[in-house]
Amino acid sequence: MHKLRLKFSKNGPIKFIGHLDVMRYFQKAIRRAEIDVKYSEGFSPHQVISFAQPLSVGATSDGEYMDMTVNSMISTEDIKNRLNEFMNEGIEIISVVELGDSAEKAMTAAYAAKYKIRFRQSLKPDFDWISEFKKYLDNDKLPAMKKTKSGEKEIDMKPMIFSCECDEADESVTLLLSMSSMATLKPSLLFGGFMNSKGLELDNNALDIHRIDIYRLCEDGDKSYIEPFITDDISTRFYLNV
Secondary structure: OEEEEEEEEEOHHHHHOOHHHHHHHHHHHHHHOOOOEOEOOOOOOOEOEEEOOOOOOOOEEEEEEEEEEEOOOOOHHHHHHHHHOOOOOOEEEEEEEEEOOOOOOHHHHEEEEEEEEEEOHHHOOOOOHHHHHHHHHOOOOOEEEEEEOOEEEEEEOHHHEEEEEEEOOOOEEEEEEEEOOOOEOOHHHHHHHHHHHOOOOOOOOOEEEEEEEEEEEEEEOOEEEEEEOOOOOHHHOEEEOO
16 A cells, blocks of 8 residues: 655646546546555545645646555556546646655645735736835734634734745745644735735735645754655755744
8 A cells, every 4th residue: 555645736727626626636537547546445435535725716836735545556657647648738747756654644734835926917006016015014913804613813914924035027926824724824815914904905816826835844953944745855945933
């Protein structure tokens, strides 16, 4: 038996397909590719697969993850190639790695996500939004109302922002945001707070959001850092003050 983690991209028109449909899409692709996937036991067996945090409808990504358990395989490269034969345009399996028995599921191991965000041209603010966004992030607190299962509660978004890089020429910002079971900050909530601070409302379709990757929390002696789920490049590490 082998536990695998797959990294895949989601770009183009398929970005308008919701998470549940993406799950069904992968289930069908696994069957068509004749992957020897493990099934659960019981009256209604299902494929033993799970995904990291769902991507918002309309957003694109180069760093989505799915965990899968297979009974047998030739190699991780074979799994990747066989699945890609049945992927529609817009979804591509980028890499497949084998996990240890004690590895956390992607869903629970997720700690942060990196996004590249810009305003759609037709819905771009009529002011220098990048300059004003920098000023907004400099505030000591960034309050927002977040919906929860028990209702709404006020949160401070400031501690959930790990880094921000602004590209004025590209008219975009790259944000590393908290995305864990304890604290998740969605780009739309942050930008909604930003626009509210200017006395404006954020249009539901205003943002062009691209998820670059999802990160897990790691320990290095007495230091903590985060890195993408699948990487061999230590330069992608981001050390935290925790």
